[in-house]
Amino acid sequence: MNIKILKDILSANDQIAERNRALLDKHKVFALNVMSSPGAGKTSLILDTIRTLKKRKRVGVIEGDISSTIDAEKVKKERVPVLQINTGGECHLDAAMINRALENMPLEEMDLLFIENVGNLVCPGEFKLGEDRKVLIVSAPEGDDKIYKYPLLFHLADAVVVNKIDLLPYTTFDVDGFSKALKGLNQKARLFRVSCTTHEGIEDWTDWVLSTMRPPKQTSRRQPRP
Ligand SMILES: Nc1nc2c(ncn2[C@@H]2O[C@H](COP(=O)(O)OP(=O)(O)OP(=O)(O)O)[C@@H](O)[C@H]2O)c(=O)[nH]1
Ligand SMILES: [Mg+2]
DSSP: HHHHHHHHHHHHHHHHHHHHHHHHHTTTOEEEEEOSTTTHHHHHHHHHHHHHTTTTTTTEEEEEESOOOOHHHHTTTTTOEEEEOTTTTTTTTTTHHHHHHHHHHHHGGGEEEEEEEOOOOOOGGOOSSSSEEEEEEEEEGGGGHHHSSHHHHHOSSEEEEOOOOGGGGGOOOOHHHHHHHHHHHHOOOEEEOOTTTTOOOOOOOOHHHHHHOOTTTTOOOOOOOO
């Protein structure tokens, strides 16, 4: 019975995610669902990406946290539309939360939407939001074993970002070994090595963001999902 209830919740979530998807399609907004454990660098990567792409793309951000507006305040300083969702205890965002957020965002004025999920390497993987791509960040100090311990998100990701590479000399994180493990689990995921502190690797990352987005508005058609 419990399993049936969980299935019902997930299928209701998927239906709302499809509605989000249709709304984003209508406004030609490309959405990235950014996930990681707490503190791996979701907000830092979003901020660095905004600073790099701001002149070329109109960016908006939905911030998901259990509580506080700390991340939304940081994004607001970049003068882009931002909306904070406080889940009040839930360890992930769901499609209904995003649906309400989208109703309150100026979608006509946006090309690219970052959705920062709640810091968690497990639950966000179960809930589709209507996003175009899933981005997973793992940071060097967390350890390269996370791919074995929390495989679902690594399996689902379209891009995996190893962040805080400036700290690699002080950790045992083996990037080559991690890269091999990722290939074994998920052939399609692109791997990026970045530091949001030194900005190393950020250009490779933002080049991918631009290339995976649809062509500019007016002439554009949505690219198929991988
Ligand atoms: N050394 C180093 N520190 C970083 C890097 N990226 C982020 N940080 C630091 O890591 C801490 C957490 O970064 P955030 O961007 O807030 O991480 P987050 O994933 O958004 O965290 P939550 O929203 O709390 O889950 C901050 O103190 C950042 O300054 C990096 O590339 N190198
Ligand atoms: Mg954050």
